[in-house]
Amino acid sequence: MMISVEEAFKRIVETAKPLTTEKLPLENASGRVLAAPLTARRTQPGADMSAMDGYAVNSASLTGNPITLKLVGESAAGSPFGGTCGAGEAVRIFTGGIVPEGANQVVVQEDCTANGDMVTTTIGPEIGRHIRLAGIDFARNQIVLDQGTYISPKSIGLAASAGYDHLMVHRAPKIAILATGDELVPPGKKDFAPHETVNSTAPQISALLTDAGANVRILEQAGDDLKALKAAVKKAAGADILITIGGASVGDKDMMQEALSAEGMALDFWKVAMRPGKPLIFGTMSQTKVLGLPGNPVSAFVCALLFARPLVDQMMGRPAPMPTGVPLPLATDLAENGPRQHYMRARLVGEPGSRHLDPAIAQDSSLVSVLAQCDGLIIREPNAPAVKAGTLVPFLPF
Numbered sequence: 001m002m003i004s005v006e007e008a009f010k011r012i013v014e015t016a017k018p019l020t021t022e023k024l025p026l027e028n029a030s031g032r033v034l035a036a037p038l039t040a041r042r043t044q045p046g047a048d049m050s051a052m053d054g055y056a057v058n059s060a061s062l063t064g065n066p067i068t069l070k071l072v073g074e075s076a077a078g079s080p081f082g083g084t085c086g087a088g089e090a091v092r093i094f095t096g097g098i099v100p101e102g103a104n105q106v107v108v109q110e111d112c113t114a115n116g117d118m119v120t121t122t123i124g125p126e127i128g129r130h131i132r133l134a135g136i137d138f139a140r141n142q143i144v145l146d147q148g149t150y151i152s153p154k155s156i157g158l159a160a161s162a163g164y165d166h167l168m169v170h171r172a173p174k175i176a177i178l179a180t181g182d183e184l185v186p187p188g189k190k191d192f193a194p195h196e197t198v199n200s201t202a203p204q205i206s207a208l209l210t211d212a213g214a215n216v217r218i219l220e221q222a223g224d225d226l227k228a229l230k231a232a233v234k235k236a237a238g239a240d241i242l243i244t245i246g247g248a249s250v251g252d253k254d255m256m257q258e259a260l261s262a263e264g265m266a267l268d269f270w271k272v273a274m275r276p277g278k279p280l281i282f283g284t285m286s287q288t289k290v291l292g293l294p295g296n297p298v299s300a301f302v303c304a305l306l307f308a309r310p311l312v313d314q315m316m317g318r319p320a321p322m323p324t325g326v327p328l329p330l331a332t333d334l335a336e337n338g339p340r341q342h343y344m345r346a347r348l349v350g351e352p353g354s355r356h357l358d359p360a361i362a363q364d365s366s367l368v369s370v371l372a373q374c375d376g377l378i379i380r381e382p383n384a385p386a387v388k389a390g391t392l393v394p395f396l397p398f
């Protein structure tokens with residue numbers, strides 16, 4: 001029995017919970033999700049500070065035009081003036097310097113003439129001018145980042161200002177990738193025999209999920225032999241997600257499901273009404289979610305885009321909506337679709353602002369060159385009717 005893509009997404013992604021939490025150095029927390037609210041450990045700015053280089057005065061002193069005031073000290077960022085600025089007095093001040101006791105205005109130096117320990121200005125009184133009041137950014141004990149915030153460089157700056165060098169975030173999933181098949185050889189092999197196929201999918205999916213923030217480990221590949229497959233599956237112990245590639249279909253050599261079940265996987269489903277990607281296996285083995293991807297490279301990639309990457313998001317506590325695409329117009333007519341949801345490789349053509357979707361002529365799920373030349377997937381609902389060029393269809397960029 002084949003289940004729908006929506007049902008598969010529910011079972012794989014929506015039932016998964018965010019992983020436990022860990023404390024990470026601030027600079028490594030980008031891309032993670034905050035597991036608890038972040039409360040400021042300090043007030044920013046910590047005192048009233050000057051926004052300009054100039055002279056701190058009490059505005060009541062600015063009675064004449066011009067007025068000459070007596071310089072009584074200096075306040076620079078990090079070196080406050082300890083004294084008080086009295087009537088008829090000025091304190092030399094720099095940007096970020098604390099406004100001294102008694103002062104409530106800063107006159108910028110361009111509006112002043114200094115002469116020895118005297119300074120003259122024509123500026124009139126304006127209480128608070130060029131002063132950043134204590135706490136205008138945030139105050140101690142204020143929540144500056146809510147639980148569930150996606151951590152990005154902008155929030156890292158705020159967390160640091162609030163006094164944090166580590167953040168409590170959801171763990172990144174540990175992923176083990178197992179490629180299977182007697183024909184598979186590594187990409188760097190010296191010579192390639194005609195019966196050999198390069199294991200291109202393991203590095204591809206590793207890159208996809210590493211980009212999403214997961215910790216990916218590629219296991220040593222296994223041949224089409226039940227004993228070898230079982231031994232290889234054992235090596236995934238401790239992973240949050242095990243992704244197997246190949247052996248998912250019905251041939252005599254397709255033993256992945258048997259090997260996984262023998263190693264304790266409780267099967268959730270096998271086969272989804274989608275093209276490519278039909279023979280997808282999903283189950284749970286102890287704490288490990290198991291995605292058994294079909295061997296055809298494009299089938300595996302499409303399944304990883306639709307299910308594995310959102311599962312990573314969900315486990316990291318990030319929003320993980322079902323990838324439904326954005327509507328864009330077709331550059332060509334499309335024939336009616338069959339009973340499986342079709343993810344058609346397509347290129348974006350035309351000028352920016354009037355982009356159209358040009359589906360690849362060759363949609364065979366073995367074609368890695370077509371995949372690499374395309375920009376994303378047109379999504380065709382099961383049994384969708386034929387449509388003309390110009391029709392809006394959902395497009396999922398990759």
Ligand SMILES: Nc1nc2c(c(=O)[nH]1)N[C@H]1C(S)=C(S)[C@@H](COP(=O)(O)OP(=O)(O)OC[C@H]3O[C@@H](n4cnc5c(N)ncnc54)[C@H](O)[C@@H]3O)O[C@H]1N2
Nearest residue numbers: 179197198199200201245246247248249254294295296299
């Ligand atoms: N009689 C039927 N045959 C097939 C059916 C079916 O319903 N009835 N389904 C087809 C579909 S759809 C798919 S998809 C494939 C999936 O088969 P497997 O998951 O068993 O994949 P394999 O047979 O192991 O490999 C298929 C193909 O992909 C190449 N491959 C495998 N792993 C990799 C890798 N890591 N990197 C690159 N290429 C890989 C492999 O060499 C094969 O050429 O089954 C159809 N058959």
Ligand code: MOO
Nearest residue numbers: 276277278299365
């Ligand atoms: O569904 Mo298979 O994934 O067409 O090649």
